[in-house]
Amino acid sequence: MSFTGVYQHAIDAKGRTSLPSRFREVLSAQGADKLFITTDILDPCLQAYAPGQWTAFTERVAKLSAFDPVVRQLVRTFVAPAQECPVDRLGRILIPPSLREHAGLVEEATWAGTVDRIEVWSPARWAEAQKAARAPKAQAVLAARLHQLL
Secondary structure, eight states: OOBOOEEEEEBOTTSEEEOOHHHHHHHHHTTOOEEEEEEOSSSSSEEEEOHHHHHHHHHHHHTSOTTOHHHHHHIIIIITTOEEEEBOTTSEEEOOHHHHHHHTOSSEEEEEEOBSSEEEEOHHHHHHHHHHHTSHHHHHHHHHHHHHHO
16 A cells, blocks of 8 residues: 545644544554654655654665765754654644644645655645646656656
8 A cells, every 4th residue: 555645634733633544544554553754855845654664764874874974964854853753543643843844834734645655745835836846847857757657
C-alpha cells in the first residue's frame, strides 16, 4: 500500500490535526501507529515517514561520513528537526510548534500522499505549488518525465 490522495483537515489550538483515514490504513498495514515528521529542504512544507522508512533512511545516513560538510548540513536541516509523532486513538496527530511554523500551518493542513511518504502543507502554499506545477513550462517537463515512467 502507498500513500496517495490529498486531504484537508483542521488544526486545533494545541496543534493536533486528524491524520487522514487512508493514511492511517497504510500505517496500520505496516504495523505502525506513528509518523516521523521533519522539515522539507526544498519546499515550505513537512515530510512525514512511516517508522520503517524513516529507520531505513537514518541507517543509511549513519553510514555516511560525519566529516563531509554536505552530510552535516543534511543531518542538521532534515534529520535533526524530525519529531516522532504518535497517532492517538482518535486518529489525531500533534504536529510540534517548530514544524508547524516551518510549514506555515495555522488553522488547516493539507495532507498529500506522495507514494512512500506524506507531505504536509498549509492550504495556501499547497495551492501555490499546484499552480506552479500547472504552468505551461512545468507541464512540458512533467509530461516528459511521466512519459519515461509509463
